[in-house]
Amino acid sequence: MEDAAAIHELIAIRDTAVLGAPDMTLEDVADELVEPGFDRDKDGWLAHDAGGGLDGWAWACSNGDSDLVDVQVIVRPGVEGLAARLWPRVLRRAREQGAARGHARITLHLGVYRADQGKQAEAKEQGFEPGTSFHRMRIDHQGAEAGPAAVTAEPPAGLTLRTGESEDVRRAAHLVHQRAFTEHFGFVPVGYDVWYERRQASSATDWSQLTLAYLDGHPAALLIGNNQFVPDQDCGYVDTLAVLPDYRGRGLGRFLLRHAFAADAARGREGTILHVDSNNTTPALGLYESAGMRAVMAIDVWRRDLPV
Template identity: 45%
Template sequence: MSATALPAGHALRRPVLDDLPEVYRLLVAHDVSVLGFPDLTEDDLRDEFTEPGFDPVTDGWLALDADGVAVGYAWACRKGTSADVDIDFYVHPDADPGLGGCLLTVVERRAGEIGRELGHGRIRAMVGCYRVALGEAALLAERGYTVVTTFHRMRVTLDGDLADLADLADLAGPPVPSGVTVRVCGTDEDLLRAAHGVKEVAFRGHFGTVPQSFDEWYGHFAKRSSTDWSQVWYAEFDDEPAAMLLATNAFVETDNAGYVQALGVHPRARGKGLAKLLLRISFAEMSRRGRTSAMLGVDTNNASGALSLYESVGMRPVLEIDVWRKAITLG
């Protein structure tokens, strides 16, 4: 069977919202076979289906076996107007192993179409792959992808013994240093715009980051079921924008964990302990809400020293996700 041919008796069609439960069962089976546990909720999947910039009618595929059962799912999604296109594919552990190559082919083709729609002559297709998903990694390597960075999902326990972590010992909330003002954004648009502005400057040039307008950033999170604007903090230093932290409820259902989605410090405010301060404040709030741990994802090649910062507050890696990339010239 060629890399583009479907296994005998299989068919591809576009997914629709009514397919969510079946697609979710497929993804759970995939995750359990690879990780030993499901790594998303059905609400997470619904958020992905309704993500701005993604349309399952043009950007998604569902693979059905001879009995009409969903055994594969794949998608492609643009990253703003950049030449980077995120793609992914999932195959049920009991399905024909050749299905993965077929799904990878169709999402690469769609990634190329997205690139042409945006006026690019060359794109970079990017896939996040669990380090332990050896079969998927082997397929990506065979198809010309290479690992360009690794993200660690990190965790710290909030209900355990934190006596050795002096910075976190007081989960009632740390004192705020002189000259620093920290505010909860909530639904205050001015504060959210200020936090977004810091995020844009702080993450400029970081791997995989593309510029977002405030409306794009707000629209992305406003539609996600895990967003809680009362967990967005904005800090000023000497009355100047300095730092922001956005936490969500992404892992509350599965892990009873708070999740730090984004933490950024303006370049002019770095070296003043603001990142650690906002982490401590967010951890205190998570603990107050009954969360037993806090998690976040970090690019291990981050030049700002983020990995060392998170290790300094007791966070340890619990999952590794390699980012594989392939440049594709468009004819």
């Protein structure tokens, strides 16, 4: 964990070279290092120069018991040849993780900023192909671009809301999340204990920002907000917005989205941010745009299949 500050500095330098500003905070890096399932003794590598400065950070993190492994290699701009030395270690560890879980093949996912042409070329060299794209959406609650975000939508008939401070609500929310995301890109089902542990391990988690919507007494939709974007952008973050298939088309998603906007505005946040898969099984992108959100960044997920 004492390496978190050096890793963050390296990532910030890379992000600034690509995006013009850092896109991760020190808290984000620390949260990644304590991610359940990530073994700091086996799953990550630091590459230092002769003077002890950090030039590279690479990792492979398995996703539960599935065949999916998230990977990344980050190298200080201007350092030549290091990525080529780190990738074999990452791929070897990913294969080991797949073998340990009994898989004959694994699927690797690599996140790449759309603006990072150098990383795109590197992904191609390593045999990755584009899988899907996530758009970072934002709406402002203050300033010239602010819309009527503090105004909630009219609630659907029969709607009641409960927040996530109690375990019974969290368990019901977990079931809604698992059922609603079954067909989404990269989704891996997990049990409640793992689901809870992952969120509890994150410094951004605020269980009061989990809202479970009941329609006529039945759990129907879910909103999970957190504080991930508060330290650097003073924005709320919609981590999860899910509506069960049987309850779609009744305005629940739009209502919960407006509910999140109003809550963030009441907290004094400058805006609200979320990420949406452009290949989502539901027309989520159109919903967010119609609610006044705008795309501020694109992040592509590249994928590669490997035999174990």
